[in-house]
Structures are given as C-alpha cells and as structure tokens.
Amino acid sequence: MTRAHLTIDPYFTVGTVNRRLFGSFVEHLGRCVYDGIYEPGHPTADDHGYREDVIALVRELGVTAIRYPGGNFVSGYRWEDGIGPREQRPRRLDLAWHSTETNEVGLDEFAAWLRKVGSELMYAVNLGTRGIHEALDVLEYANVPSGTRLSDLRIANGTPAPHDIRMWCLGNEMDGPWQLGHGAAEEYASLAAKTARAMRQVDPGLELVVCGSASAQMATFGSWERTVLEATYDEVDYISCHAYYEPKDGDYASFLASAVNMDRFIESVAATADHVKAERRSSKTMYISFDEWNVWYQSRYRAERHTGIGDWPIAPRLLENTYSVMDAVVFGNLLISLIRHADRVTSASLAQLVNVIAPIMTEPGGPAWRQTTFFPFALTSRLARGEALEVKLDSPAYTSALHGDVTVVDAVATHDAGSGATAVFLVNRDEESEAEIEIDVRMLGDIRVRDVxxxxxxxxxxxxxxxxxxRVRPAANPTAALSDGTVTVSLPPVSWTALTLG
Structure with missing residues (x-):
C-alpha cells in the first residue's frame, strides 16, 4: 500500500478561488446546442425550445460562466445571422466542423438560456475572418442600453435590457493553422490590441482575453505568448490557455499524470507574462483564462468528421466521447491543478457542456444523463470555496514516460474562513494499489470530518x-477517521476523492 502525508495550514494561501474557475463552454459544434440545450418538441422542452432536463443538470453541475459561441466556429461566424425572426435567419456553412449552421440559436436566445441556468455569459468575437468593426457592432448590440441603431434593434428583437457581458475573448486559437484567419503572432497581436482599445472606448470596464497558445505542444508556444503580450499587455486582462488530454498507445501511467503537464503549462505562461511585465516595468499582473480544458479523445475525430463538398449535415454526432472512471480521475486531477494555481488562473472553461466532449449527454426525444466527469466537477464547484491553500504533500513517486517522476498521490485544499469549511481533493494515480494518506489538520483547530x-x-x-x-456514481468513503489532529483516509486505485472538514 502507498502511504502519503499531507499538511494543511489555513495561514498559507495561494489565492482566492474565483467562481469563474468553474465555467464551461458552449460552441456551435455537433449536438452541443441543437439536440443538446435546444430541442423544440422534446417532452421536457419549455416554450422557447430549451430542454428542462438539461437545465436541471447544468444547475446541478454548478457552472458559473459559459464561453460562447466558440471555439473554432467563431472564426467564421457572423453574429448578426443569429438575431431577429428565426424564419429570416440564413443557413451558413460552418467550415470549422464541416456542418450546416441553421442560426436558430444566437446571442439573444443563448443569453436567455443562461438566465435560466444562472450562469454568466463570456462572449468570443470573430478575429479570424472579421475584426474591429464587427466586434464593436456586437458589443453595441449586447451592452448599450438603448438609443442607437443596434441597441434599439436588440430591443425590437425582444430583449429590452442589455446583456451586460463583462468578459470578452478576442478571437480563438489564432496560433493554430487550422483556424480561419490564422496568421503570424505579430499580425494577430496588432489586430487584438486595436480591437481591445476600440472596445474599451465603448466600455472601459470590460474584461478582455487575448489568445495564447492552443496547446503547450505548439511549435510557437512561448514565443507566441511573448509576442502577443508585448503588443497587448496594457490593453487586456487575461491570456488564454487550452489543453486536452488522452491516453497514448495504452500509456495509462502518463495519462493519469496529465495534471503535471497542466501545472507546467500554467507556470510557463505565467513566467512569460511576468517577463513581459518586467520588461515593461509594469505593476499590472496578467491573469490566465484556461478557457478550454478536458479529456478529449482527439484521435477518434478523424474517423467521424465529414469532408465532402456536398456533405454539410446539421448538428451531426461529433466528439461524443464516452468517459470512463479513469477519465474522471484525470479530469478531477486537472481541477486540482487549476485550483493549485488560483493566484493566476482566475477563469476557466470546461470544454464543452452538453454532448460534445461533455459531462452531460442527451438522446434526441429521450433522456439526459451524467457522464463520469460530471461528478468531480459538480462536487468541486460546490465545495471549493474561499482560499486555495499551499499544502505540503509527501508521496512516493513513479516514473511516467511523458512526465518523468510524478507523485502517486496528488492533492489540493481550500479553506473558507467565513464558514470554517475546508475541502480536500485527492487523487490516487496508482493503477493497482490503494493509498492511505494521513492529513495533518491540527492548524484547522477543533474540526470534524463531514463528508467523504x-x-x-x-x-x-x-x-x-x-x-x-x-453505472458510475460517487460513493461515500467510510475509511476516513480523525484522531489527534490527523485524518486518515484510504484511496482506492485510480480514484478521485473529495473530503470536507468543518
């Protein structure tokens, strides 16, 4: 049996756990929107065509902010196609996912859906095939109360109050050659800086996200971030990170340690941002929006994608990964990494929300259900409150092919001073053996174990x-015991655990 030791002290903090850390992502891709959140005629559909069973699951999941409408989709999107009477909206080719976009759901409908689920809207503008003018137009339509052509058009379209979108993404993955409008870092940086300055002339209080690398494996990673931030540092608030993980050639030992890669990715981007900060002699800290992350079996997409010039299906079944317990453990460990870097990662978006690499699945005309990844997200969103703590972990290590030596057990903790509640999130990466961890909680005072x-x-x-x-549900772990200021708990092989103290 692996034996590990964890020390928790509420006086050693990393940073506040921003509620936007538990965001998600809805793109016009596959069945995420159509047959996912929107299915007129479904037995649970409301008067606007939104599936009420999905709404209930989204609320249970606890997502706080949702990035929309893309993703790769946004680089070819004309936002004005999705407003006004539905019968007058054009159908367009979606080049990103080789589909037909009906535009039945657009900005107004999605914002209305978000009000029902209780989440904030994080909007992405098209800087691939469009630019400053279009970004200003959608900002005027969304946020100006009234008195202009576009704000009055929103009112005429049935939305009297402005959407008041605070967080805006300046394009998507513009470092990627697959992206419509992809260009050199200098080209994107110039456009992003100009767009940011223009948008702030409308509303100086906007929070703006500039595109970082689509992954840490990009050939331009690091140099892209530096070039973009040198041009935009004074204009934006966040730089984005994107990362997806899957097992390669049955190497589950490396897959289970995917969070090590996420840790290094975050720390590298933060270091690059701080380098630019020092160069500019700035007092401003650049934060990270990790606005795409998940387990995604990308290798399977090649077999399911459509490519023919006459084959442009509507809402095809794309990227509908079925997630295992192991996937959920890796997923939960990625959440641990995000919380561990709460001082710099203050916004994150699980990609995506429904059907497409998602924690929630639906069947047209049928049920909706929770994937295994639903549970770590829902529990972490509910329990991780207050400050992320700088924990001290002593765990045996194993050697992985991709990440080198990594700990068998990984952990993070949060503490809410107001309520006195502490949450501990634990992963056992061992594929065969359980682990027993001792948690020194003496600095928390007089507490008890609440739930495990x-x-x-x-x-x-x-x-x-x-x-x-x-088939898979979280189970109460009866092994937890508190004695003389130490909590001991057994962690099954390949497991994720949430423990609460108070």
Missing part, C-alpha cells in the same frame, strides 16, 4: 451510457 466522496470502480474503464446511465 470517492469516484472509483473495480473496472477503471467503467462508464455511464444511455443503457446504463447510473
């Missing part, structure tokens, strides 16, 4: 499906 939930299974590849939607 573990996601695990004898079969680490077990999953929830349409046929077996409840």
């Amino acid at each position: 939930w573990t996601v695990s299974d004898k079969d680490p590849h077990a999953a929830n499906t349409l046929e077996q939607p409840d």
Whole structure:
C-alpha cells in the first residue's frame, strides 16, 4: 500500500478561488446546442425550445460562466445571422466542423438560456475572418442600453435590457493553422490590441482575453505568448490557455499524470507574462483564462468528421466521447491543478457542456444523463470555496514516460474562513494499489470530518451510457477517521476523492 502525508495550514494561501474557475463552454459544434440545450418538441422542452432536463443538470453541475459561441466556429461566424425572426435567419456553412449552421440559436436566445441556468455569459468575437468593426457592432448590440441603431434593434428583437457581458475573448486559437484567419503572432497581436482599445472606448470596464497558445505542444508556444503580450499587455486582462488530454498507445501511467503537464503549462505562461511585465516595468499582473480544458479523445475525430463538398449535415454526432472512471480521475486531477494555481488562473472553461466532449449527454426525444466527469466537477464547484491553500504533500513517486517522476498521490485544499469549511481533493494515480494518506489538520483547530466522496470502480474503464446511465456514481468513503489532529483516509486505485472538514 502507498502511504502519503499531507499538511494543511489555513495561514498559507495561494489565492482566492474565483467562481469563474468553474465555467464551461458552449460552441456551435455537433449536438452541443441543437439536440443538446435546444430541442423544440422534446417532452421536457419549455416554450422557447430549451430542454428542462438539461437545465436541471447544468444547475446541478454548478457552472458559473459559459464561453460562447466558440471555439473554432467563431472564426467564421457572423453574429448578426443569429438575431431577429428565426424564419429570416440564413443557413451558413460552418467550415470549422464541416456542418450546416441553421442560426436558430444566437446571442439573444443563448443569453436567455443562461438566465435560466444562472450562469454568466463570456462572449468570443470573430478575429479570424472579421475584426474591429464587427466586434464593436456586437458589443453595441449586447451592452448599450438603448438609443442607437443596434441597441434599439436588440430591443425590437425582444430583449429590452442589455446583456451586460463583462468578459470578452478576442478571437480563438489564432496560433493554430487550422483556424480561419490564422496568421503570424505579430499580425494577430496588432489586430487584438486595436480591437481591445476600440472596445474599451465603448466600455472601459470590460474584461478582455487575448489568445495564447492552443496547446503547450505548439511549435510557437512561448514565443507566441511573448509576442502577443508585448503588443497587448496594457490593453487586456487575461491570456488564454487550452489543453486536452488522452491516453497514448495504452500509456495509462502518463495519462493519469496529465495534471503535471497542466501545472507546467500554467507556470510557463505565467513566467512569460511576468517577463513581459518586467520588461515593461509594469505593476499590472496578467491573469490566465484556461478557457478550454478536458479529456478529449482527439484521435477518434478523424474517423467521424465529414469532408465532402456536398456533405454539410446539421448538428451531426461529433466528439461524443464516452468517459470512463479513469477519465474522471484525470479530469478531477486537472481541477486540482487549476485550483493549485488560483493566484493566476482566475477563469476557466470546461470544454464543452452538453454532448460534445461533455459531462452531460442527451438522446434526441429521450433522456439526459451524467457522464463520469460530471461528478468531480459538480462536487468541486460546490465545495471549493474561499482560499486555495499551499499544502505540503509527501508521496512516493513513479516514473511516467511523458512526465518523468510524478507523485502517486496528488492533492489540493481550500479553506473558507467565513464558514470554517475546508475541502480536500485527492487523487490516487496508482493503477493497482490503494493509498492511505494521513492529513495533518491540527492548524484547522477543533474540526470534524463531514463528508467523504470517492469516484472509483473495480473496472477503471467503467462508464455511464444511455443503457446504463447510473453505472458510475460517487460513493461515500467510510475509511476516513480523525484522531489527534490527523485524518486518515484510504484511496482506492485510480480514484478521485473529495473530503470536507468543518
């Protein structure tokens, strides 16, 4: 059995856990919007065509802010196609995902849906095939109360109050050759800086996100961030990170340590931003918006994508990964990484929300259900409050092919001074053996163990499906015990655990 030790002290903090850390992402891709959140005629659909069963699950998931409408999709999107009477909206080719976009759902409909689920809107503008003028137009339409052509058009379209969108993404993955409008870093940086300055002339209080690298494996990673920030540092508030993980050639030992890569990615981007900060002799800190992250079996997409000139389906089944217990453990460990860097990562978006690499799945005309990844997100969103703590972890290590030596156990903790509640999130990466961890909680004072939930299974590849939607659920972990200021708890092999103290 692996034995690990963790020390928690509420006086050693990393940073406040921003509620935007528990955001998500809805792109016009596959069945995320159509047949996902919007399905007129479904037995649970409301008067606007939104699936009420999905709304209930989104509320349970606890997402706080949702990035929209893309993603790769946004670099070819004309936002004005999605407003006004539905019968007058054009159908367009979506070049990003080789589909037909009907534009039945646009900005107004999505904002209305967000009001029902209780989430904030984070909007991305098209800097791929469009630019400053279009960004100003959608900002005017969305945020100006009234008295201009576009604000009055919003009112005429049935939305009297402005959407008041505070957070805006300046394009998407513009470092990627697959992106419509992709160019050199200098080219994008110039356009992003000009767009940011123009948007702030309308509303100086906007929070703006500039595109970082699409992954840490990009050939331009690092130099892209430096070039873009040198041009935009004074104009924006965040730089984005994107990362997806999947097992390669059955190397589950490396896959289970994916959060090590995320840690290094975040720290590298923060270091690059701080380099630019020092060069500019600035007092401003650049924050990170990790606005795409997940487990994604990208290798499977090549077999399912459409490519023919006459083949442009509407809402095809794309990227509908079925997630296992192991995927959920890696997923939960990625959340640990985000919380561990709460001082710099103050916004994050799980990609995506429904059907497309998502924690929520639906069947047209049928049920909606929770994937295994639903549970770490929902529990972490609910329990991680207050300050992320600088914990001290002592764990045996193992050697992984991709990440070198990594700890068998990983952990993070949060503490809410107001309520006195502490949450500890734990992962056992061992594929065969359980781990016992001792947690020194003496500095928390007089406390008790409240709840302990573990996601695990004898079969680490077990999953929830349409046929077996409840095959995997979090289970109460009865092994936790508190004695003389030490909590001990056993962690099954390939498991994620949330423990609360108060």
